[in-house]
Amino acid sequence: MAGRGRGSWVLGICVALLVGCGGPSAPDAAPGDVRRLLDRRAEAVLDRDAKAYRATSQEAGATEAYDNLRGVPLASWEYRLTAFRRSGARATATADLRYRIKGYDSEPLTTSRALTLQERDGQWYVAAERPARKATQQLWDQGPVTSVRGAHSLVLGVGRGERDETTLRQYAALADRAVPLVRDAWQGKWPQRVVVMVPKSLDGMAGLLGAPASGYQGIAAVTTGETGGSGAAPADRIIVNPEAYGVLGDFGKQVVLTHETTHVATRAHTSPATPLWLSEGFADWVGYRGTGRTAAQAAPELRRAVQGEKLPGVLPEDDDFGFSGDGGRLAQAYEGSWLACRMIAEQWGEERLRDFYEAVGAHKKRPGAVEDGLRDVLDISPQDFTARWRTYLRAELG
Template identity: 85%
Template sequence: MAGRGRGSWVLGICVALLVGCGGPPSPDAAPGDVRRLLDRRADAVLDRDAETYRATGGGAAADRAFDNLREVPLQSLRYRLTAFRREGARATATADLRYRIKGYDSEPLTTERALTLEERDGRWYVAAERPAKKATQQLWDQGPVTSVRGAHSLVLGIGRGERQKATLRGYARLADRAVPLVRDAWREKWPERVVVMVPKSLDGMAGLLGAPASGYRGIAAVTTGETGGSGAAPADRVIVNPEAYGVLGEFGKQVVLTHETTHVATRAHTSPATPLWLSEGFADWVGYRGTGRTASQAAPELRRAAQRERLPAELPDDDAFGFSGDAGKLAQAYEGAWLACRMIADQWGEEVLTDFYEAVGAHEKRPGALEDALQDVLDITPEEFTAQWRTYLRAELG
């Protein structure tokens, strides 16, 4: 699934990256050697220079931080000091950290870091570095990162050793299968590669998303990124919940990664006007496309509702995709969304479904976008579409 926050790694769910500080001096008040210190620290990471990195400060903690980062294939990394407050020989600072994954990010991802600095013999050193108060963690904040490259994928996971590499190769294999499946279904240009991040636990996933773990229990994966407008997705990530993902069979794991890869591919054509039933339903449609799964097999919650003559009266609204803890209702929302997109593909054609998706996403705001696209692309009113969808549900699930 894609995260809730429209217009940021949205993730869909996205990173909230700004922190406030009561009346700090202007960043211009920071000495120039603090900026140069942060430049040396960034260059040391890019140059894989552990000695220089440790010389910027932090002692044993710096050694661990550098080791955590050493397998992350970075193309660029830079700090931009945004606040500095000195108290004697100590100082606190915040900085925007902008970085790009080599071969995957078209634009830098930005996160905010909190720094504790100390001055010794007229020179500044980093005593500690961590995510800023309201910023999300980066994967390397959680431990040593292992990197595995696939043909179309980069998988980054926490933990070292051959066993972990073998596990991450499994993710890369499924992601490499997903990319051609998505390419076959989505004709618009996209990078045709995906970054998959595998934290150690549900709590690790929540740390990367900056949200309570309880909201993602049972969710196998989410996609984070910026929506719409740029013609390219600058820094998408598929973030896996290893606990929920791990209990799936091979088929389920493939559907999940194909679904999330679809969000990566369609990001530039997804806007605040795109309802979640369309973005999630389309991703599921691509995920199940060509698998031979019937509606009854892939939509068990709605099948049970049909048997009780309790099919929903309306398409699921955005709130229906929230993590309320009611797994049955959430499943019904996804199933109903998938079947709406499947209906369009069946009755109007697959190309028309993608035309419809693009037409809705071309709008910047919600009012009127869906109604206009239904009329212009499908030649149908919202009321007629809903009625046709309910008829389709009964025919497929009854």
């Protein structure tokens, strides 16, 4: 099952969480040599200079920490100190880490880091670095990162070795097939490349999202990103749950990657006004487009409901997409949304479906967005659209 792809999605997660940090000391209270220490540490990361990195550190695992991230292709890496508190020869600090993936991020991503500092012989060193309180983990916090480049993709995964690299190449092949499929279905401007992140486990996925793992059981992948951007926002990240994704067949894996890539493509035209039935339904429409899958094959949960005289009365609400553990409810929400978008494509045409998506997303707030889009693009009222959708469900699944 794919996940949402908009900035307000899942606990308000965007590409990164900016976390304010407490403490009585203002950032300017930090000595200049602490700032210079972080500058040297950033320079060592960018220069791939393990010796220089270790020279900034008194960490027991400094070599391991450096090795974990040396496989990440970086275009920039910078610390900006936000808080500093000293107690004798030790200090705690927080800093915004701003970084860009080479060839993929148009702007830096920002995440908050907590640092423990140690002063020795008048020189400051980093004794520990970790995600700040309430900040999400980064992939390299979980282990050594291996990167694989595809024609349209960059896949970053935890683990090193031939088996790990082979798995990541399989992900890259799927993502490389997804990008042209999405490009053919969505003709708006987008980068036409994706970053796929593959943690080792469900717990690793949850760590990257900053949420309990129990909420993502059975969810194959999610997309994080900022919505309604002008094109200058950082690249989205497709985050895979290797446990749920791994049990899918080849067809299912491709549909999921195509679905998530659609969220990347449509990000700039997705806003808080876009209901989940439209954003998720459109992504599934692209995922299944051209596959030949029938409604009965791709919507088994909703088919059972329709045949059991439990035809939905309204389009799925946003709450129906919550990761509450009710797999049947979640599946029906996705299936009903897909069929709503499929109906638009069949009865009004694919171009009108795209126009409708853009018209709704052009609104900044939810009230009136769908109603206006239905009226202006499809020339139908919300009540008549829902009635037509219910008739369509009966015809396809009854």
